[in-house]
Amino acid sequence: MSPFLLTRTLPVDATDAALRADVLQGLTRHPKTLPPKWFYDAHGSELFEEITRLPEYYPTRAEREILIDRADEIARVSGARSLIELGSGSSEKTRHLLDALPVLHSYVPVDVSESALHGAAEALLAQRPGLSVHALIADFTGGLALPGTPGPRLIAFLGGTIGNLLPDERAVFLKSVRSLLSPGDALLLGTDLVKEEKVLVAAYDDAAGVTAEFNRNVLRVVNRELGADFDPAGFDHMALWNPEHEWIEMRLRARRAHTVKIPDLDLVVPFEAGEELRTEVSAKFRRDGVRAELGSAGLRLDQWWTDSGDRFALSLATAV
Numbered sequence: 001m002s003p004f005l006l007t008r009t010l011p012v013d014a015t016d017a018a019l020r021a022d023v024l025q026g027l028t029r030h031p032k033t034l035p036p037k038w039f040y041d042a043h044g045s046e047l048f049e050e051i052t053r054l055p056e057y058y059p060t061r062a063e064r065e066i067l068i069d070r071a072d073e074i075a076r077v078s079g080a081r082s083l084i085e086l087g088s089g090s091s092e093k094t095r096h097l098l099d100a101l102p103v104l105h106s107y108v109p110v111d112v113s114e115s116a117l118h119g120a121a122e123a124l125l126a127q128r129p130g131l132s133v134h135a136l137i138a139d140f141t142g143g144l145a146l147p148g149t150p151g152p153r154l155i156a157f158l159g160g161t162i163g164n165l166l167p168d169e170r171a172v173f174l175k176s177v178r179s180l181l182s183p184g185d186a187l188l189l190g191t192d193l194v195k196e197e198k199v200l201v202a203a204y205d206d207a208a209g210v211t212a213e214f215n216r217n218v219l220r221v222v223n224r225e226l227g228a229d230f231d232p233a234g235f236d237h238m239a240l241w242n243p244e245h246e247w248i249e250m251r252l253r254a255r256r257a258h259t260v261k262i263p264d265l266d267l268v269v270p271f272e273a274g275e276e277l278r279t280e281v282s283a284k285f286r287r288d289g290v291r292a293e294l295g296s297a298g299l300r301l302d303q304w305w306t307d308s309g310d311r312f313a314l315s316l317a318t319a320v
């Protein structure tokens with residue numbers, strides 16, 4: 001079996017420092033916010049996998065359909081010898097791509113969730129013992145230092161995760177991806193598309209309440225890591241469509257007025273009854289918008305594929 005390499009590109013205490021900074025900044029402003037990357041401890045990563053199997057959560061199924069249909073074309077056009085996947089999670093859908101890439105040398109999954117990287121590498125190596133897997137525990141918004149794997153390289157960013165970045169963050173992120181591409185390399189980008197509000201809202205507010213638990217998980221992470229005393233049950237899960245920005249917002253609404261103590265930050269955070277904490281945006285896209293955002297980062301949209309229901313799109317882009 002090929003060796004599995006796990007590299008932490010962040011110092012061990014960087015996650016802690018970043019969480020402290022985000023919590024301090026996000027909970028002392030109005031309206032209160034927390035960035036979505038803190039959902040993903042081991043339990044959050046498991047809950048996300050559960051979400052991908054829910055009847056309401058169409059994006060995973062739609063993107064998988066495109067990957068199955070287009071994997072051979074993507075393989076032919078990219079000729080990739082290295083596949084780098086940002087926010088790879090379980091790498092479950094990626095298998096379709098890995099199977100189609102005949103000359104693949106290395107797979108580099110990049111994620112903040114160490115447990116997700118371990119699980120993914122274990123499952124992949126059991127099925128593909130010859131694959132070289134070099135997993136990176138890293139924040140894809142923080143300037144990535146990728147291992148020197150052979151080109152051409154295909155950088156995949158699937159799941160619509162780019163929609164979790166705000167527009168100015170997306171601009172910075174796409175420029176940083178552009179800086180990683182050499183001639184012959186390509187970006188494969190998954191974007192969820194604008195559609196009927198009730199379909200979108202249901203995808204983030206499922207009947208079984210799994211997304212609600214996922215949303216509340218960020219409070220459990222802050223409790224565990226910073227000694228806070230959030231009562232997750234004291235917050236209602238909300239998923240709202242914002243038509244101006246064309247994004248879904250997930251929020252946690254305090255059921256009653258109370259205060260939360262965060263001893264590690266020496267902070268007491270007051271919540272009014274009904275006060276909302278924004279935990280995620282999930283932007284939905286249109287083809288022209290994706291083309292424009294790629295263009296602003298020095299990337300050209302070469303291919304645009306959608307699923308049979310026109311719900312989700314995969315773009316293939318190269319450096320201009």
Ligand SMILES: C[S@@+](CC[C@H](N)C(=O)[O-])C[C@H]1O[C@@H](n2cnc3c(N)ncnc32)[C@H](O)[C@@H]1O
Pocket residue numbers: 036037040045048052060086087088089090091093110111112113116138139140141158159160161
């Ligand atoms: C919406 S899930 C998508 C997972 C998978 N790509 C899919 O399509 O099913 C987002 C993934 O990105 C990871 N993630 C979120 N923010 C991140 C960040 N700033 N840097 C690295 N990984 C991040 C999460 O741990 C999670 O695995």
